[in-house]
Each structure stands twice: as structure tokens, then as C-alpha cells.
Amino acid sequence: MLFDYKAVSAEGRMTTGRLDAINLIDLEMRLKRMELDLVTGKLVEHHSLFGPRGVPRPELINFCFHLEQLTRAGVPILDGLTDLRDSIEHPHFREVVAVLIENIEGGQTLSQAMETHPDVFSQVLVNLVRAGENSGQLPEVLDRIGESLRWEDELASNTKKLLLYPTFVAIVVIAATLFLMVYMVPQLKLFVKNMGQTLPLQTQVLFFVSDLLVGYWYVIPLLPLVVTVVGSFVVRHNPVARTWLDGLKLRLPVLGPILKKIILSRFASTFAMLYAAGIPILESIRTTQDIVGNGAIRIALEQAEHSIREGRNVAGAFHDVGLFPPLVVRMLRVGENSGALDRALLNVSYFYTRDVKESVGKAQSLIEPVLTLFMGALLGWIMLSVIGPIYDVISKLPT
CATH class of the missing domain: 1.20.81.30 (Type II secretion system (T2SS), domain F)
Structure with missing residues (x-):
């Protein structure tokens, strides 16, 4: 259990902090060993929605x-x-x-x-x-x-860089769209309708969406929050839903293959360290199942572990579950036959690490123009839907 404590040192200086202890008596004994006298101690209540508190x-x-x-x-x-x-x-x-x-x-x-x-x-x-x-x-x-x-920290930094630009552009697009829909479009709507012009379909759709956003503006912040909370609860308490979501992540365009490579690189690196340290293959695979962070790949690792337990070799087991491409399976087979499986696994990790860096660079160069085109198309649709009827009226005026 974790306690908040106040204690005083031999010099009379008051200190505060947190410490693990079985009870208050144990807390007092632990502080004594640190040359501190307990003043007050209070059990810390954990109410975190995101699990236990870790360390950077x-x-x-x-x-x-x-x-x-x-x-x-x-x-x-x-x-x-x-x-x-x-x-x-x-x-x-x-x-x-x-x-x-x-x-x-x-x-x-x-x-x-x-x-x-x-x-x-x-x-x-x-x-x-x-x-x-x-x-x-x-x-x-x-x-x-x-x-x-250090590799994981660098990988996390690259992943943040990959997601930073799309996130920024998405925020700009959403903010600009909401401003136009809630403030500009309603003002132009009255002007366009007073012209007595038959409105095209895209303009009718635009005005309908604008009316929804103006009339039900509170849904905009509330709906994502509700979806996030309910989705998190379902995923956390339903293994089937969690596995389905993890499989969906791997099938996402552009980001899915990169995520799979990151997971497999982490798995290969960790497996190599465990095996090189003398931990048996089955125990190494079982341990790595907890660090992949993806239910779909975890199931594949469990199947591979089962196959190896029944007598299948490592390369054959991974080939059967379709976890690695043929080139990587061949590397594993060569390493297993030569007695250097740990070196082969490190080569697999290097292979994926290099591939991840290249894929992240390609994804960044691909995402930027795609998002720019999407933003331009969205804003263009809004402007044309409003300006189109006005232009039709002006073009019909007698010269």
C-alpha cells in the first residue's frame, strides 16, 4: 500500500512524500531506517481511470x-x-x-x-x-x-512526430468548418433563400448540416466524449471487443502496417534479449505476449507457443500463424539451424526498425498532401454551395 507521510529529520526539518508500506507501523519503521520520525501517515486512495501510475x-x-x-x-x-x-x-x-x-x-x-x-x-x-x-x-x-x-523512446518520439501534423491539421479543419457552419452559413442562408432561386442539392445538404449544428451544438463536444468513455469501457471489459479493435488497428491504411512493424520489432528485440539471457524459448514467448500491446498479435503468439510446445520449430510455428513475412521466417530458420537464434532475432528487430523509420518518413510525406487536399475540398464544397446560387442569380441579371 502507498502512504502519504509527513516526517521530521534529526535536524528538525519537515519532509513530505509517499512510501510503500504494509501498514502505519511498517511505514514508521521504514522511515526510521531513513533517519526520519513519522508525524502523520495517510493511505493513498487510487481512483485512476487509466491504471496504475508509472514512471517516465x-x-x-x-x-x-x-x-x-x-x-x-x-x-x-x-x-x-x-x-x-x-x-x-x-x-x-x-x-x-x-x-x-x-x-x-x-x-x-x-x-x-x-x-x-x-x-x-x-x-x-x-x-x-x-x-x-x-x-x-x-x-x-x-x-x-x-x-x-532507448530504442522504444526513439520510436515513441517518431510516432508522435507522425501523428502531430495530422492532429494539428484535423483541429484546424474542424475549427474552420464549425466556424463556417455555425456563424457564416446561417447568415448567407437568409440571403440565398430571399433570392427565390431553386437551391442545388449540395446547398440544401449544407444548410441542413448547418441547421443541425446550430440547433444541437451541445452534441459536438458531448458525442465524442460519450463515444470515448463508452468505447473505453467496452474495450476494457470485453476481450472480444478489445481483440477486434486491435485487429482493426492493424488493418488501417498507412498506419496499420507501420503499427504492426513496430509491434513485431519490439517483440523480436525483447525475445532476443530473453533468449540470449538464458530464458527458455517457451517462457520467452510467453513473457513477450504481455508487451506486444495488441490482442490480435497476442493470439498469434499464443498459437505459436502452442505449436512449439507440440514439437514444431520456431520458424515453422511463426510461419503457420502468418506473423512474419517469408523473408523473416527464412532468417529465423537459418538462425535456429545454426544455433544463433538470438542473433537472428536481433537481425529481425533491425530489419523492422529500419523498415519502420522508412515507413514513417513515407507516411509523413503522404499524409501531408492528402490532408491538405481534404481540407481544401471540404472548404471548397462549403464555399461553392453558398456562392453557386448567388453566381447563378448574378449571371441571369440583364446586362
Whole structure:
């Protein structure tokens, strides 16, 4: 449980923060070890709609980098974590590291202590650290984890860049359309109708849409909100709906193939790290199922795991579920036959990472003109629907 606390140091300085503890007595004992005296403690109630609170990825990257450097230099884990705790600025993560120190002092290993914080350390990260502890290669494992997190951070940055321009253009288009429909069109509507001209179909449609927006303006902000809340609830509590939505994401034009490549690249990279760390193939695949973040691909991985359990080789299992294209399956088959499956998986990850970067660049160059044309067509339709009848009247006036 997480507690908000107020405590006083030996110098009489008041400090506040949050700390994991079993109860208030345990909280007081933990603060004593930190040379603090508990003043008040209150259990934190979690009411988040979006799950547990995590830690920014850059904080985890710094954590892995500094811990890798310290352990490689021969610094004991406890001393390294203590140094890290004093240098971390993120308050929640600093408290998590403080709890890690206390748990390790109580006899737990680093992986066991990290496993008690699933909102911060994923199961993949915990399994990799455990494998590094068992094999005596913890610095190497932490280095690979840091590289993977840096790659994910770069990928997230590229994805944001891809979506930034479409989002900006969509906002501009919606704002301009609403302004024209709610303010300009109603004023022009009276003028056009008073001319006694037979209105063309596109003008009638325009006026009908404008009347709807003026008469039911409150639906504009309310409808997206209701759809989002209801859709989120259904997807969260209905596995069938969640899997259907995940499959739909992969079938989206332009963005769908890019999303699939991103997921498969993450899967291949993580699978390679787990396998290279000595974790069995079936357990590696089962662990990666939790990080793909897509129900459709998760089902495919479950089918591949089932096929491998029944005696199928890795390349054949992935070929049967249609997860990877033939070129990637061939790479997996060669790596499996040569005993270098982890290297083959890293090649697959590199293959997809490079393909993702190229695809993102192509998508950006394609989306910009498409959205510009769409915006121009929409605004052109509105203007022609209004100006068309006026032009017809003017053209019929005697010269």
C-alpha cells in the first residue's frame, strides 16, 4: 500500500512524500531506517481511470545506465541504489528506489524487489534482471535493457512526430468548418433563400448540416466524449471487443502496417534479449505476449507457443500463424539451424526498425498532401454551395 507521510529529520526539518508500506507501523519503521520520525501517515486512495501510475521512460533509462555502470565497476547493489536514490528527481521513482533498498536489506534479490512494483518495472524487465543475476551477467543485461528502452523512446518520439501534423491539421479543419457552419452559413442562408432561386442539392445538404449544428451544438463536444468513455469501457471489459479493435488497428491504411512493424520489432528485440539471457524459448514467448500491446498479435503468439510446445520449430510455428513475412521466417530458420537464434532475432528487430523509420518518413510525406487536399475540398464544397446560387442569380441579371 502507498502512504502519504509527513516526517521530521534529526535536524528538525519537515519532509513530505509517499512510501510503500504494509501498514502505519511498517511505514514508521521504514522511515526510521531513513533517519526520519513519522508525524502523520495517510493511505493513498487510487481512483485512476487509466491504471496504475508509472514512471517516465527516461527515468528508467537513467536507472539502468547508472546501475549498469556501478555494478560493472564492482560497486555493491545496495551502495549503487543508495547513490541512485539521492540523485533521482522524480518523487515517485525516488520512493520506489528507497523501497527497493529496504527490501534488498531484508534479504530479497534485486529482481524480487523490483517484482513488487509492476507499475514501474515490467515483467520482461524483471525476468531479464533475474536471468542476469543467475548468470552473473547483470551489467550486460542492464546494458541491453537500456538500449531497448532507448530504442522504444526513439520510436515513441517518431510516432508522435507522425501523428502531430495530422492532429494539428484535423483541429484546424474542424475549427474552420464549425466556424463556417455555425456563424457564416446561417447568415448567407437568409440571403440565398430571399433570392427565390431553386437551391442545388449540395446547398440544401449544407444548410441542413448547418441547421443541425446550430440547433444541437451541445452534441459536438458531448458525442465524442460519450463515444470515448463508452468505447473505453467496452474495450476494457470485453476481450472480444478489445481483440477486434486491435485487429482493426492493424488493418488501417498507412498506419496499420507501420503499427504492426513496430509491434513485431519490439517483440523480436525483447525475445532476443530473453533468449540470449538464458530464458527458455517457451517462457520467452510467453513473457513477450504481455508487451506486444495488441490482442490480435497476442493470439498469434499464443498459437505459436502452442505449436512449439507440440514439437514444431520456431520458424515453422511463426510461419503457420502468418506473423512474419517469408523473408523473416527464412532468417529465423537459418538462425535456429545454426544455433544463433538470438542473433537472428536481433537481425529481425533491425530489419523492422529500419523498415519502420522508412515507413514513417513515407507516411509523413503522404499524409501531408492528402490532408491538405481534404481540407481544401471540404472548404471548397462549403464555399461553392453558398456562392453557386448567388453566381447563378448574378449571371441571369440583364446586362
